[in-house]
Amino acid sequence: MDVPPVVMLDPIDSLRDRRADFPILGETVHGRPLVFLDSAASAQKPVQVIDAMGDAMRTQYANIHRGLHWMSERTTDAYEAVRGQVAGLIGAPAREEVIFTRNSTEAINLVAYSFGSLMRPGQAVVISEMEHHANLVPWQMLRDRTGIELRVAPITDDGDLELDALERLLADGKVALVAVTHMSNVLGTVTPARRIADIAHAAGARVLFDGSQFVVHRRVDVQAIDADFYTFTGHKLYGPTGIGVLWGRRELLDAMPPFMGGGDMISTVTFEHSTWAGLPHKFEAGTPAIIETIGLGAAISYIEAIGYEAIAAHEAALVAYALPRLAEVPGLHVVGAPAERGGVISFTMDDVHPHDIATLLDRNGIAVRAGHHCAEPLMRRLGLSATARASFALYTTREEVDALVSTLTQIRGFFV
Amino acid sequence: MDRDGLYQRQVIERARAPAHAGPLEGATGRGEGTNPMCGDRVRIGIWFDGDGRIGTVRHQARGCAICLASADMMAELAVGQDQGGAVTMGRSFAALLQTGQDGGVRPELMVFAPLRQHRSRIRCATLAWSALEAALTGTPAEDSKDG
Numbered sequence: 016m017d018v019p020p021v022v023m024l025d026p027i028d029s030l031r032d033r034r035a036d037f038p039i040l041g042e043t044v045h046g047r048p049l050v051f052l053d054s055a056a057s058a059q060k061p062v063q064v065i066d067a068m069g070d071a072m073r074t075q076y077a078n079i080h081r082g083l084h085w086m087s088e089r090t091t092d093a094y095e096a097v098r099g100q101v102a103g104l105i106g107a108p109a110r111e112e113v114i115f116t117r118n119s120t121e122a123i124n125l126v127a128y129s130f131g132s133l134m135r136p137g138q139a140v141v142i143s144e145m146e147h148h149a150n151l152v153p154w155q156m157l158r159d160r161t162g163i164e165l166r167v168a169p170i171t172d173d174g175d176l177e178l179d180a181l182e183r184l185l186a187d188g189k190v191a192l193v194a195v196t197h198m199s200n201v202l203g204t205v206t207p208a209r210r211i212a213d214i215a216h217a218a219g220a221r222v223l224f225d226g227s228q229f230v231v232h233r234r235v236d237v238q239a240i241d242a243d244f245y246t247f248t249g250h251k252l253y254g255p256t257g258i259g260v261l262w263g264r265r266e267l268l269d270a271m272p273p274f275m276g277g278g279d280m281i282s283t284v285t286f287e288h289s290t291w292a293g294l295p296h297k298f299e300a301g302t303p304a305i306i307e308t309i310g311l312g313a314a315i316s317y318i319e320a321i322g323y324e325a326i327a328a329h330e331a332a333l334v335a336y337a338l339p340r341l342a343e344v345p346g347l348h349v350v351g352a353p354a355e356r357g358g359v360i361s362f363t364m365d366d367v368h369p370h371d372i373a374t375l376l377d378r379n380g381i382a383v384r385a386g387h388h389c390a391e392p393l394m395r396r397l398g399l400s401a402t403a404r405a406s407f408a409l410y411t412t413r414e415e416v417d418a419l420v421s422t423l424t425q426i427r428g429f430f431v
Numbered sequence: 432m433d434r435d436g437l438y439q440r441q442v443i444e445r446a447r448a449p450a451h452a453g454p455l456e457g458a459t460g461r462g463e464g465t466n467p468m469c470g471d472r473v474r475i476g477i478w479f480d481g482d483g484r485i486g487t488v489r490h491q492a493r494g495c496a497i498c499l500a501s502a503d504m505m506a507e508l509a510v511g512q513d514q515g516g517a518v519t520m521g522r523s524f525a526a527l528l529q530t531g532q533d534g535g536v537r538p539e540l541m542v543f544a545p546l547r548q549h550r551s552r553i554r555c556a557t558l559a560w561s562a563l564e565a566a567l568t569g570t571p572a573e574d575s576k577d578g
C-alpha cells in the first residue's frame with residue numbers, strides 16, 4: 016500500500032485550501048479580486064454555515080420550547096445542541112451557564128443591567144483604556160443610573176494593560192467588577208486574562224472578559240483563565256449576525272434578576288406576579304434567533320474541525336510576515352507593539368489620512384477598516400483621530416498581505 | 432494602481448498645500464462642522480467686506496484629503512458671495528453629491544463629483560460648507576446625517 020507523502024506546509028500556507036469554503040472570496044470588487052482584510056469587523060461565512068441555516072429553514076424549522084409537535088421538538092434539540100457546543104468551545108463547566116444573546120454588545124448590556132442592579136452606590140466597575148464602546152457605554156449607563164463609579168485602567172504606549180495600575184485601582188476594595196477585553200480590536204493586544212482574573216479576585220472583584228476578538232483566533236478556556244463572565248459574538252466567528260453569547264458562573268447568574276421579560280423566561284405567570292424560569296431560560300426572553308443559533312453551531316463545528324492550533328499557527332505566521340513587510344512601506348507606522356498580538360494590525364501613514372487609504376485600497380479590491388473602530392477614547396489616548404486597520408482570518412493569505420503592502424506603497428507615492 | 436477619478440492631482444495638491452488655511456484673527460463670523468463618524472472637523476473664520484459680502488475665509492481643517500481640499504476650495508469660492516449666494520452654493524454642491532443633480536454647481540467643484548460612488552465619503556466634502564453655513568446663519572452645523 017502506498018503511503019502518501021507527508022507534506023509539511025509552512026503554517027502561513029496551511030489553511031489555503033479552506034478558502035474554497037468561502038464563496039464570497041471568489042467575488043470581484045471594482046473589477047479586481049476581493050482581498051478581504053476586514054474580518055475583525057465581521058468575518059465571511061463558509062458554505063457549511065450558509066447551508067446549515069438554509070437546510071434548517073428548508074427541512075427542520077418551528078418555534079422552540081413550546082410546540083408539542085415533531086418539528087418543534089427537533090428544532091428545540093438543534094437549538095439546544097448548540098448550547099452544548101458553545102460550552103465545549105469555551106470550556107464552560109455547564110451548558111446551562113451559556114446564555115444566547117443577539118451579540119456581544121447585548122451580552123455586556125445584560126451583565127451591566129442585571130449584575131449591575133445588585134451593585135450599590137459607592138461600588139465601582141473597572142474597564143481599560145482599550146475597550147470597544149460595547150464594553151464602555153453600558154457601564155457609563157449603569158453609573159448614571161445607579162451612582163456606581165467607573166474607573167479606567169491605563170495601557171502602556173505599546174498597548175498593553177498596566178497591571179500595577181490595575182492593582183492600585185482595586186486596592187480600596189470597592190470594585191465589584193473588572194470588565195476588560197481579551198483581545199483589542201484596534202491594537203490586537205491579547206490581554207493576560209488569568210493574571211487579570213487573579214488580580215481582580217484578590218481584591219474581591221469579579222471579572223468579565225470581552226472575548227469578541229479573542230475567540231476568533233485562539234481557544235479560550237473560561238475555567239483556566241478563572242473568568243466570571245465571558246462574552247463573544249457569532250458574526251466575527253464565521254457565523255451569522257444576530258447571535259452572541261454570554262457565559263457566566265452559575266451562582267452569579269442565579270443571583271441576578273432577568274434582563275428582559277416575556278415568553279420563555281418565566282416559570283409561572285399571574286396578573287399579579289411572575290416567577291422566573293431557571294438557567295439559561297431566565298435570560299432568554301422571547302423567541303430567540305433560532306436559525307442564527309444553528310448557524311453558530313455550524314461555525315463552531317467548522318472551527319473545531321480545523322482546530323484552533325492550526326488557526327493560531329496560521330495567524331501568528333501571517334502577523335510575523337506582515338509586520339516587517341508593512342515596515343517597508345515609507346511613512347507607515349504600526350500602532351502599538353503589544354507583548355502578544357492577534358491578527359489585527361492598525362496603522363497610520365504620514366501625509367495620507369486613513370480614510371483616503373481605505374478608499375484607495377478599496378478601489379483596488381482591498382477591504383480594510385478606517386476610523387476610530389468604536390474605540391474613541393483609545394484613539395484619544397493614542398493621540399490619533401483615526402487609523403486604518405487590516406485584520407486577518409483563517410482564509411487570509413500571504414499574497415493578500417503582499418497586495419496590501421504594494422498598494423500602500425503606491426498610495427503613499429501618490430500623495431508625496 | 433487604480434486611483435479612482437476622485438483623487439485627481441488638483442485634489443491632492445490642494446490638500447497638501449492649501450492656500451486658505453489657518454486662523455483668521457478678529458473674524459466676524461465663525462463656524463464649525465464635525466463628523467462624529469470619523470472625527471473630521473472643519474473650523475472657519477470669515478471677514479465681510481463693506482457691502483455685506485464675504486471678503487475672506489480661512490479654514491482649519493482636520494481630516495482626509497477630500498475634506499481638506501474641499502475646505503480650501505470653499506474658502507476660495509465663497510469670496511464675493513452674499514449670505515444667500517454662499518448658502519445656495521453649498522447646498523447645490525451637497526445636492527450634486529447626493530443626487531447627482533447638477534443645479535448650477537461651480538465647475539471647479541466638479542472634481543468632487545466622483546464622490547457619488549462613495550456615499551460614506553460625501554460628508555468629507557460637504558463638511559466645510561456646513562461650517563460656512565453655520566458661520567453665516569449662526570446656527571450650529573448639523574452633524575453627520577448625510578454620510
Ligand SMILES: Cc1ncc(COP(=O)(O)O)c(C=O)c1O
Nearest residue numbers: 118119120147149200225227248
Ligand atoms: C472587542 C470588541 N468588543 C465588542 C464588539 C461588539 O460586537 P457586536 O457588535 O457584535 O456586539 C466588537 C465588534 O465590533 C469588538 O471588536
